Amino acid sequence: MSTRSLHAAGLATRRAPGPGGLNTTVLGLEVRRLLRNRRTVIFAVISPVAFFLLFGLNKAYATEPAGHGNVSAFIMISMALYGAVLATTSGGAMVSIERAAGWSRQLRLTPLSPAAYISIKMVTALVLGLASVVAVFAVAMLTGKASMPGYLWIVTGLCVWIGSLVFAAFGLFMGYLLPTENVMQFLGFGLMLFAFGGGLFIPLSQYPHALQTVAEFTPLYGLNQLVHAPLLGGSVHLMWVANAVAWLAIFASGATWRFRKDTVRV
């Protein structure tokens, strides 16, 4: 062991890492952590698959036509979206647990920049979201019931996956807002309500008129309409885009606001 001798040259050779400390080792470990959490995996991957098997194969309507495909494919997309938003919300909400454990504070003693930390959380959330979409689509394909043109599997899958990013922002916002280790229990319930509001489980046309009007302003409404648009083939309403963009803006600015407060305080 050599005795260190600090001199100015030694100081000058010290460097800060690349993009705020972002690296693949950390991403790999974060994904591993997320997959290690059995509850999250059941929640975000197993439950949407189970819902598809429950609702998407009913002989009464599954093979009825729906746009370029059939009703089973329509339900598959709804469940993939449900799973993906559960996944990305869980991923984002991990900041709540990490704040409670003092891990975010510990990370501030490393070169990891706050922006890089948020990026890691987003990417991790999206990896779990992708697992969720792939699981639902794969099971649906194996059952042989869901049917739509090959390119729509890809296009729709991507739409669902990218759209779920809105809820990574939601998860982050809630993760910073709610300082609890059980944040996902609240969020799971909230997402269930959003899913009903967005028409993921029951078509909105079956709701009373007043309730329909309210539902069109809930956070999953626009996203749900948009991800089904390629299958149904109709025109894209500006209202859907406005809904999705508005909620993304709300969640992202909420997350930014809480995050700024947090970095000042912790």
Add this chain to the structure above:
Amino acid sequence: MTDLLPDDHKAAAGDLPPAIELLGVHKSFGSVEAVKGIDLSVLSGEIVALLGPNGAGKTSAIDVILGLSQPTSGQVSVYGMRPRQAISRGLVSAVMQTGGLLKDLTVAETARYTASLFFHSEPVAQVLDRAGIAAIANRRVGKCSGGEQQRLRFAMALLSDPELLILDEPTTGMDVEGRRSFWAAIRHDAEQGRTVLFATHYLEEADAYADRIILLRHGQVVADGTAAEVKALAAGRTVRATLASADQAALRAIPGADGMEVRGETVLIHASDSDAVARYLLTATAARDLEITTRGLEDAFIALTSDGNDGNGNHTGAPR
């Protein structure tokens, strides 16, 4: 701020900026002033104890040095840089009291995670070995004992091979044996030339492991020197006298007086030079019934740092 450093790479250690420099640092939380103007400078290679009771402002001061909180006023620099810059370069790291670990990662994963964030880091296996936790590398953090978790925090702090290591009450909750071996590891590490600043409220810890002790009380530095100097200061004598309507400002100004307490007509002056205080009281004031006592080291330390020190005096004293 690296432009402060000479380019020729020939600078002697004397040209180095101080490891830590605080100038007039204040830190308030709402109406509570945790740090009330601290000036201090820690040079490269020093092992310094920040000694004081709970609530003296040790953790607040450390948070400011680490850039975890912004001072309300004053300046902080670490190796001539802003704290955040020094941390980004792996120049400074810290072992905090509690928390800061993820239960669902293993010991080795936690270290790998941390190591990957730095531009330069030591091999993980080697650092785990130095911290004495190589044998539990694959254990989940949630299943580690308090002492093992503390060793992991220590390992995480060593990964970037920092020039300055800061420890905030690192042995809280450890048993005597754990405490001893932890300090042995720190001591061994410091012998390689690392600068160490640790906070503690144990006088004996500061005495045994630090070259220099900075005594904090109510957010201010009340003593700063070698262990022997601070002990001498804390171990001074108490001069007790009866004196009606004492002029507190004048008494405080007596050379050799370190602290004062007024209880009704009784004046208690803690003094490193009790002779000078006694001479002053007897010649320049109407004080009578003089009594000079020596206190035990521990008592003296408590007196020097406890809340009762000037509290009573200010309340009963004449309004200024």
